Structures are given as structure tokens and as C-alpha cells.
Amino acid sequence: MGIVSSIWRVVLMVWLALFVLAGLPAQAAESYITAPGEAERAAGRVAESLGKAPQVHTLRITDKDVTMLVQGAGATAVDEWRVRQGTRLLFFSAEVVSGPSARQAPSMVDNLASGLFTLDMVALDKVDTVARNAIAYAKLEGEASVQSIEITKRVFLLASPSYGDIRWSIYVTSPRESATVYADAGGTIIGGDLSNTARARNMNFINDDDWPKEAAIESLTGVIGGQPIIRDLTVYPKSVQVKADHPTTKGATVGYSWDISGVMRSPISSPMFPGTEQEPALSLGEIDLSKLSQVRDAAKKAWGNDKSTLNYMMLRLFSDGPGKPEPRWTVHFTDWTQSGELALFTNSGTVDLTADGTVRATDLPDARQPNRNWLDATTTRDVFAVVNEQFGKNARFAELSVSNDSMRILAEVPDTPGKMREYNANDRGITASSMMMPWDAEFHPERLFRMDDLAFFSAEKLNELTARTFTRLKVGSDMSLSRYTFSIGQLMSPDGSFMVPSPDGKVTLEIRLEGQDGWKGGRVTYSSTGEEIDVVMP
Numbered sequence: 054m055g056i057v058s059s060i061w062r063v064v065l066m067v068w069l070a071l072f073v074l075a076g077l078p079a080q081a082a083e084s085y086i087t088a089p090g091e092a093e094r095a096a097g098r099v100a101e102s103l104g105k106a107p108q109v110h111t112l113r114i115t116d117k118d119v120t121m122l123v124q125g126a127g128a129t130a131v132d133e134w135r136v137r138q139g140t141r142l143l144f145f146s147a148e149v150v151s152g153p154s155a156r157q158a159p160s161m162v163d164n165l166a167s168g169l170f171t172l173d174m175v176a177l178d179k180v181d182t183v184a185r186n187a188i189a190y191a192k193l194e195g196e197a198s199v200q201s202i203e204i205t206k207r208v209f210l211l212a213s214p215s216y217g218d219i220r221w222s223i224y225v226t227s228p229r230e231s232a233t234v235y236a237d238a239g240g241t242i243i244g245g246d247l248s249n250t251a252r253a254r255n256m257n258f259i260n261d262d263d264w265p266k267e268a269a270i271e272s273l274t275g276v277i278g279g280q281p282i283i284r285d286l287t288v289y290p291k292s293v294q295v296k297a298d299h300p301t302t303k304g305a306t307v308g309y310s311w312d313i314s315g316v317m318r319s320p321i322s323s324p325m326f327p328g329t330e331q332e333p334a335l336s337l338g339e340i341d342l343s344k345l346s347q348v349r350d351a352a353k354k355a356w357g358n359d360k361s362t363l364n365y366m367m368l369r370l371f372s373d374g375p376g377k378p379e380p381r382w383t384v385h386f387t388d389w390t391q392s393g394e395l396a397l398f399t400n401s402g403t404v405d406l407t408a409d410g411t412v413r414a415t416d417l418p419d420a421r422q423p424n425r426n427w428l429d430a431t432t433t434r435d436v437f438a439v440v441n442e443q444f445g446k447n448a449r450f451a452e453l454s455v456s457n458d459s460m461r462i463l464a465e466v467p468d469t470p471g472k473m474r475e476y477n478a479n480d481r482g483i484t485a486s487s488m489m490m491p492w493d494a495e496f497h498p499e500r501l502f503r504m505d506d507l508a509f510f511s512a513e514k515l516n517e518l519t520a521r522t523f524t525r526l527k528v529g530s531d532m533s534l535s536r537y538t539f540s541i542g543q544l545m546s547p548d549g550s551f552m553v554p555s556p557d558g559k560v561t562l563e564i565r566l567e568g569q570d571g572w573k574g575g576r577v578t579y580s581s582t583g584e585e586i587d588v589v590m591p
């Protein structure tokens with residue numbers, strides 16, 4: 054009997070074990086974050102319980118549970134479903150699905166349906182990979198781990214609260230630091246809030262390359278939007294400042310500030326200068342901060358003084374130059390004295406560069422301004438090369454008038470055929486003039502030429518013709534070279550004709566000499582082949 058009784062006890066135990074195991078929920082994952090595919094599987098269990106693909110508002114993942122807010126029975130109702138690790142039985146950790154539990158719907162955006170998404174829109178199969186990438190992005194001191202992941206649609210506050218695209222918020226911690234790292238719907242890391250890290254506290258947006266530039270633009274876009282309303286964006290060592298058109302007040306601007314902790318809007322608006330509202334503006338989507346270090350290094354090289362401080366870098370849409378408006382960085386420097394003391398304000402200046410770091414203008418302090426004479430024949434030709442590059446090889450000019458430190462340019466606007474505009478060029482760059490004589494504004498195609506048409510007037514030829522002018526006017530050191538004027542004809546009349554016309558319809562050159570008092574002067578005009586066609590004696 055003892056043997057039979059023992060056998061029955063064993064059979065009973067086995068039967069009871071099978072009964073218990075048969076009634077258990079599914080085995081739970083060791084971690085829904087680090088175990089490959091487990092978060093996706095757990096979320097799928099909610100879909101199985103619902104009997105359909107859920108419309109999800111928020112999905113939150115931790116090591117031990119997966120929580121989902123899904124659309125409920127009504128248009129504004131949401132239910133909570135939860136998949137979690139339950140009590141450990143025998144060798145198994147049970148997984149429990151609970152729900153639905155009614156929850157209060159998010160109230161910031163009225164249209165709840167616009168904040169919903171389906172599970173197949175999110176790369177849940179990559180949760181473990183995204184977690185590892187977030188840890189690598191955060192670069193926390195000490196051993197870091199992901200505490201939670203929340204997936205929901207972003208909320209834009211302006212012009213009215215609305216939902217945007219799907220974002221992952223991955224909360225990473227270490228013994229001394231924490232960070233929230235952001236990813237798009239596909240799990241690609243796009244930025245993060247690193248304000249609670251030593252790296253962020255020591256970060257310098259100008260000198261350092263490793264700071265979340267993408268996150269800055271993303272965060273600003275979330276608040277400002279993507280419209281072309283950005284008047285300027287300025288990078289300081291600890292913040293990025295933006296001046297944009299006011300969302301509701303016409304003719305005014307408002308400031309926004311981004312740092313590692315997020316975006317703040319200034320409570321104060323400022324009126325625009327007259328005419329600014331009609332000028333083109335940038336959108337945040339057009340701004341690429343990835344080349345910031347390239348621009349910075351090019352600016353430092355152009356500035357040419359190691360004993361200086363780079364104060365800030367401002368980006369704006371420059372529309373006063375030749376051609377279409379182009380984004381330009383203005384990099385502001387201040388020189389230090391030889392003894393290491395900060396120099397006076399007059400020792401400040403700027404370097405203007407394109408978005409990829411091409412120098413457009415350098416405004417050095419007076420003490421370091423280049424001492425070059427634009428009427429030096431080689432310098433004149435160098436200036437022409439710069440003008441040709443900025444206007445474009447097909448640009449057409451009506452007049453180029455060179456003095457010792459600047460040049461007046463009358464040209465057809467490169468991207469607006471048939472429209473004339475006057476520009477001023479000097480060592481600080483090329484800018485459009487706000488004033489122009491009525492007859493200069495008239496379009497006469499017969500008086501236009503291209504830069505290639507000046508090939509005859511090489512540096513050697515300019516020197517030769519200048520020497521001939523001194524001889525022809527019978528003057529010496531009492532007079533000096535005052536101006537080169539290149540035009541199809543010389544001395545334009547209000548009716549568009551020239552008092553000194555070109556004999557062959559090609560470019561002529563007037564060389565003017567003046568005395569030191571500016572009252573005494575004379576000139577010789579040369580044809581496109583170097584022949585004298587007009588002489589005015591002093």
C-alpha cells in the first residue's frame with residue numbers, strides 16, 4: 054500500500070502542476086526595454102484583447118510593464134491597458150494583461166483623434182536598439198540605463214494647440230546624471246534634453262561641436278512652427294536666440310530662447326523697422342547648424358587675430374547683395390590688447406560668411422583695416438574677380454566706377470532681368486544702395502556689358518594707360534589717380550545717351566586725375582582698344 058500511495062501522490066503532484074501551468078498567463082519578459090522584440094510582443098497582446106488594432110494616444114514602456122492609452126468607446130474617451138510582469142510561480146514569471154480602465158482624455162488639444170496613431174507606425178521591434186543608442190547619445194557619467202520610454206505625438210502650441218509627428222522620449226539615468234533623449238517614429242535619435250548633465254553645464258555652443266543642434270531646431274520648430282518668419286538666429290555660448298515675426302501682431306517681432314532645458318518665449322514684442330515686414334525671411338527648416346564649426350573656423354581665419362573673443366554668431370537672410378537673398382552668418386569678434394586686457398569697443402568687428410563658410414565681407418577694427426588702394430591695377434582686377442563671383446558670370450553691368458577705397462556698381466539685378474540697381478562695394482563687402490538716379494534706373498540693354506568684356510583692360514594695360522594719362526594731361530606729382538570708370542560710353546545724360554559715346558559699342562575707360570584739393574582735375578577716355586576718344590585738360 055505504501056508504494057501505491059506514493060505513486061498516487063506523485064501522479065497527483067504532476068497533475069496539479071500541469072493544472073496550474075495550464076491556467077497561468079504567458080511568461081513575462083526579463084525586461085520589456087532590453088529584451089529584443091518583447092515590447093512589440095507585449096503591445097500586441099493589447100491588440101489581441103481588443104480584437105482589433107488599437108488607436109494609441111500614449112505608449113509607455115519600462116522594464117516591468119507596457120502601458121497604453123487607447124481610444125475608448127467615445128470620440129473623446131480613452132482607456133488604459135497594461136501588460137505587466139506578475140507574481141513569479143515555480144520557474145515562471147507570469148505576464149498579466151489588464152484593462153480597459155477609463156482615464157481622463159488629454160485636454161491640451163481639442164481634437165483627440167489627431168493625436169492617435171497605430172502600432173505599425175512605430176518601430177517597436179527596435180526598442181532594445183533605440184535604448185542602447187539613447188544611452189550612447191546621452192553620454193552620462195557612470196553606468197547608465199534606460200528607465201522608461203514614452204511614445205506619443207508632439208504638441209505644438211502655436212498658432213493654436215495641435216498634434217504633430219510621433220516622438221519617442223527615452224529617459225536615461227546614471228548614479229549622478231539624467232537625460233531625456235528624443236527619437237522619431239522609426240527610432241532614429243534626433244536630439245535630447247541634457248540639462249542635468251555635467252557635459253551640458255560645461256558646454257559652449259560656439260566653441261564645442263558636440264551639442265544637440267538638431268534638438269535646438271526641433272524644439273524651436275515645435276514652438277514657432279515652420280513658416281518663413283525668422284528674421285535672425287543668434288548662437289551664444291549657452292543659448293540660441295531667435296527673432297521671429299509675432300504670431301498675432303502685424304509689424305512686430307518676438308524673441309525665443311533655446312538652451313539645453315528647452316524653449317522660452319519672451320513676453321515682450323518689438324516693432325519692426327519700416328519696410329522690414331516686406332523683406333523675405335528664413336524658416337527654421339532652412340537652417341542647418343551642422344556646418345556651424347566650419348563657419349566659425351573660416352571666420353576666425355578671416356579675422357586673423359588669436360587675441361580676440363568670438364562673442365556670437367548671427368544668421369539672417371541677406372537681401373541687399375547681388376543675386377537672390379542668401380543666408381549669411383555675421384560673426385562678431387572683439388580684440389584683446391597685447392597685455393591681455395579687453396580692448397575698447399572700437400576694436401570690435403565682424404566677418405560675414407555664407408551658410409557654408411565662404412567669406413563675403415570682413416569689417417576689421419580701424420587699427421587693422423587693410424591698407425590697400427583699390428586703384429592699384431592688380432587690386433582693381435582682384436576686386437573685379439570678387440564682383441564676378443558674387444554677381445555670377447552672366448551678370449550684366451552698366452558702369453563700374455573705382456576709387457581708391459570703394460567701387461560704385463550699376464548693374465542689372467542678376468535674378469530680375471530688366472531691373473537696374475546700384476551697389477556699393479568696399480573692403481566690408483557689397484551692398485545695395487537705397488538711392489539711384491532716375492536715368493540709372495531705366496533699363497537700356499545697349500549700354501550693358503559683362504565682366505569678360507573687360508579682358509583688354511588687364512592690370513598691365515591699366516598701368517600703361519594710367520602712365521599715358523599723366524603724360525597726356527601734362528601733370529606730375531601735384532595730381533594723383535582719382536578714378537577708373539568702365540562703361541559703354543561716358544557721362545550718361547538723363548535720356549540714356551552718352552556725352553562721350555563708344556566708337557564701337559564696346560566698353561570704354563575714363564581715367565580721372567585730381568589735385569589734392571579736389572578742385573583741379575582732368576580726364577582721358579579710352580576706347581575698347583586703348584585709343585584716346587576724349588580729353589579734358591586740368
